[in-house]
Amino acid sequence: MLEILNVSKLFNPGTVDEKTALVGANLTMKPGDFVTVIGSNGAGKSTLMNIISGVMKPDAGAVKIDGQDVSALSEHGRSRWIGRVFQDPMAGTAPRMTIEENMAIAYTRDKSRGFSFGVTRAKRAIFKQELQRLGIGLENRLGAKVGLLSGGERQALSLLMATFTRPQILLLDEHTAALDPARAELITELTETIVRDMKLTTLMVTHNMEQAIRLGNRLIMMDKGRIILDVPEERKKDLTVEQLLGEFERISGKKLADDRIVLG
Amino acid sequence: MLTSLTGAVESGLLYALMALGVFITFRILDFPDLTVDGSFTTGAAIGAVMTVNGTAPWIAVLCAFAGGALAGTCTGLLHTKGKINGLLAGIIMMIALYSINLRILGKPNVSLRNMDNFFNNVSVMIVMIVIAVAVKLLIDLFFKTDIGLSLRATGDNARMIRSFGANTDVTTIFGVALSNALVATSGALVAHYQKFADNNMGIGMIVIGLASVIIGEAIFGARTIFRATLAVVLGSLVYRIIYALALRIEWLEASDMKLITAVIIIFALVVPSTRRLIKQKNIARKRTAEMLASLGKAPSGGGR
Numbered sequence: 001m002l003e004i005l006n007v008s009k010l011f012n013p014g015t016v017d018e019k020t021a022l023v024g025a026n027l028t029m030k031p032g033d034f035v036t037v038i039g040s041n042g043a044g045k046s047t048l049m050n051i052i053s054g055v056m057k058p059d060a061g062a063v064k065i066d067g068q069d070v071s072a073l074s075e076h077g078r079s080r081w082i083g084r085v086f087q088d089p090m091a092g093t094a095p096r097m098t099i100e101e102n103m104a105i106a107y108t109r110d111k112s113r114g115f116s117f118g119v120t121r122a123k124r125a126i127f128k129q130e131l132q133r134l135g136i137g138l139e140n141r142l143g144a145k146v147g148l149l150s151g152g153e154r155q156a157l158s159l160l161m162a163t164f165t166r167p168q169i170l171l172l173d174e175h176t177a178a179l180d181p182a183r184a185e186l187i188t189e190l191t192e193t194i195v196r197d198m199k200l201t202t203l204m205v206t207h208n209m210e211q212a213i214r215l216g217n218r219l220i221m222m223d224k225g226r227i228i229l230d231v232p233e234e235r236k237k238d239l240t241v242e243q244l245l246g247e248f249e250r251i252s253g254k255k256l257a258d259d260r261i262v263l264g
Numbered sequence: 265m266l267t268s269l270t271g272a273v274e275s276g277l278l279y280a281l282m283a284l285g286v287f288i289t290f291r292i293l294d295f296p297d298l299t300v301d302g303s304f305t306t307g308a309a310i311g312a313v314m315t316v317n318g319t320a321p322w323i324a325v326l327c328a329f330a331g332g333a334l335a336g337t338c339t340g341l342l343h344t345k346g347k348i349n350g351l352l353a354g355i356i357m358m359i360a361l362y363s364i365n366l367r368i369l370g371k372p373n374v375s376l377r378n379m380d381n382f383f384n385n386v387s388v389m390i391v392m393i394v395i396a397v398a399v400k401l402l403i404d405l406f407f408k409t410d411i412g413l414s415l416r417a418t419g420d421n422a423r424m425i426r427s428f429g430a431n432t433d434v435t436t437i438f439g440v441a442l443s444n445a446l447v448a449t450s451g452a453l454v455a456h457y458q459k460f461a462d463n464n465m466g467i468g469m470i471v472i473g474l475a476s477v478i479i480g481e482a483i484f485g486a487r488t489i490f491r492a493t494l495a496v497v498l499g500s501l502v503y504r505i506i507y508a509l510a511l512r513i514e515w516l517e518a519s520d521m522k523l524i525t526a527v528i529i530i531f532a533l534v535v536p537s538t539r540r541l542i543k544q545k546n547i548a549r550k551r552t553a554e555m556l557a558s559l560g561k562a563p564s565g566g567g568r
Contacts, residue, residue: 053427079429092427095422097413103412113410161428247540 001201002052002169003138007061008225009047021047023225024059030259034195034202036212038244039222040256044178045205048222049173054078063167080110081161083200085175091160095147099138099157102146103127108160130164131157134190152183156190163194170195172204176211184208188215208262209241219244223252270389276501277392278454279472281399283480283500284493285332285446286473291492292407293439295343296417298354298470300447302361303335305466307448312376312461321382325452333441335361340437353536366463373462382456392453399446400493407489415439416489417545447473468522475529476500482536503528506553 005025011019022044029035029083050056052063054075063072070078086092093102104118105124119127124142132155133137138149146154163170165191172191176184192215195202206212212219219236221229221244228251231239248256283303288296307328314324335357342353366372383391406412417425418435427431447469455461479498486492510516510524 075426076431078428079427081425084427085421091421092424094417094424096420097416101413101416104410105417105425105428105430108410108414113414113430115406115409115411117408118410118413119408154323 001031001033001066002027002203003062003067004028005062005064006047007048007058007063009017009044009051009052009056009058013059020225022051025227026059026071027220027227029122029201029203031201032199034200034216035204035218035220036216037203037205037220037222038207038209038212040248040252042224043222043223045222046173047225048201049084049171049205052169053082053084053171076193081126081168082171083109083165083167083169084164084171085158085173087174087177089151089158089178090154092161093146096145098143098145099131099149100127102126102157102161103130103164107165111164130160130168133194134160134162136186139176150183152179152186153190155179155187159187159190159194163198163200166198166200168201170200170202172202172206174207175222177207191215209244210262213239213241213244221248221251223248228252265460267434268512269505271294272504273501274275274388274457275454275507276504277389277396277497278457279450279504280396280500281453282354282450282469283348283473283476283496284399284403284449285443285450285471287402287477287496288439288443288446290477291486292419293436293443295349295350295436295440296354297336297339297440297443298351298359299335299339299357299444300354300438301466301468301471302358302472303444303447304318304454305365305461305463305468306331306335306361306368306510307373307451308461308465309365309457309463310448311382311449311452312374313368315376315379315381315456316374318380321380321384321456322561325382325456326451328452329407329445329449330562332451333445336441337437337445338439339444343440344433344436345488367465369461369463372464373460374534375518376456376459376461379459380460382453393507395453395495400497404490410437411438423557458492468525471522471525471529473533475525476503477534478529479503482532 006023007022009022020153023043026049037045037048047056051058054070054073054077058071062069064070065078065081094105100119107123111150127142128139136153136156138153138157146157149157159175160259171237176187179187188211194200202216204216213236217233217236219239220227229247245256278539282300285329289295310328310331311324314327315321318397331360339353339357341448342348343350344352348356407416414425414430415435415438418430418432418439451466454465476499477496478499479502480491480495483502484491484495484498486495508526509519516524
């Protein structure tokens with residue numbers, strides 16, 4: 001479903017600030033795979049996300065979705081296949097627009113936009129039904145401006161908007177990191193349900209070790225622009241946080257340095 | 265007094281189209297577009313010259329619309345593809361248009377006296393009410409379409425709308441083009457109304473447009489697109505009425521109008537924000553007093 005082939009990326013090439021973000025990274029995901037990504041600071045996790053979504057172009061290597069090489073496509077050109085939730089709860093929604101207008105924008109992610117009305121009676125019924133999934137009552141506030149919602153509510157809405165049109169790939173970029181523990185738990189649960197119900201191929205970056213082990217069927221660990229560990233489903237089931245940290249030390253020869261690490 | 269009031273309302277309606285254009289860039293796209301000063305004159309020049317050369321006035325006005333759209337497209341391209349700062353892109357186009365407008369006009373001003381006119385044999389008031397209301401409603405409808413929604417999202421959260429597959433370069437260019445098309449149309453209609461086009465008639469237009477938007481929002485509110493566009497049209501009327509009243513003050517001259525406009529806009533900007541600040545301060549003071557009072561009642565610790 002998603003193939004990352006030999007992808008490399010340098011930041012500020014040729015200057016004193018030159019930094020290797022990714023070196024020859026390879027990753028292949030089968031349809032329905034739910035891969036969690038952990039790693040130290042500057043391991044290249046966010047760069048990987050940005051390269052898959054097209055925000056950045058790799059210096060070398062290719063990205064394939066469904067066997068098709070999308071490396072040359074811009075971000076908006078590939079978003080018909082990709083749903084994305086950002087870390088910042090404010091980033092995934094338009095605050096001055098209403099909930100139903102935001103849903104209408106998400107609804108047309110994989111369609112071309114014309115001069116037909118964004119919100120119609122038929123679409124409103126769909127939006128209502130989808131919003132009920134979240135179980136936080138947003139379906140009764142279709143006309144409310146999104147800017148009035150709390151951070152947790154906005155992130156739940158972002159998650160729904162990124163997923164309800166069933167994208168081929170779902171990218172979650174530390175999407176619970178900016179929320180308080182209770183909200184983070186809610187979003188984590190919603191993520192689990194939505195990904196399972198819709199059978200989405202998902203790549204999730206997280207700083208929460210416990211979450212990385214609990215969610216998904218595969219876990220990868222990154223360091224210095226490389227994928228240094230790939231834990232398949234069978235081994236992941238019995239993995240503990242201590243084992244994971246030990247594994248990291250063994251391979252990379254240092255302790256996992258992550259400012260925002262949450263052990264669970 | 266009554267004639268000057270009628271005149272003020274007529275002008276208000278004529279300039280309302282320009283104000284709606286400014287509203288689209290400033291409020292919807294969050295793009296401070298200064299092309300307006302140039303494209304207003306472009307519209308007037310096209311509208312006047314084509315009419316002088318024998319084209320039907322309504323066709324001339326439509327061509328002005330297209331001319332404005334072209335000017336806006338250039339500004340949009342400079343900003344998105346040329347990566348030039350938005351303010352600067354507008355200023356560059358404004359300057360470029362100054363020369364282009366002179367080329368179109370052929371001389372500093374063109375008279376439309378004794379020519380075929382858009383407002384021949386019709387009531388300016390009625391025609392302009394119809395046009396202003398129709399344009400306002402069309403804009404309202406447009407911003408409810410899929411394209412309109414992606415345009416609004418571009419000004420609201422560009423990162424988000426890109427992740428949902430909209431090309432924000434295209435939406436920005438489209439919005440700036442639409443805005444300047446309206447501005448140029450307004451220019452053409454004003455030229456027909458005052459029966460001449462002048463190469464300097466667009467100077468300060470952006471400030472007048474902004475004044476209309478801000479006055480309208482301050483008085484009538486802008487919670488929905490419908491309300492906001494209504495506020496812009498009414499704001500344009502209010503601005504013209506204030507303008508007419510100011511002109512009746514003896515010691516003020518017509519040449520002082522730009523200064524008066526600046527003062528009006530400063531008032532419209534400062535008064536609402538100051539009022540909000542004072543209100544917040546009062547609430548804070550009250551709440552603190554309440555909290556202190558409840559603290560005083562609670563048994564104090566440490567006293568033996």
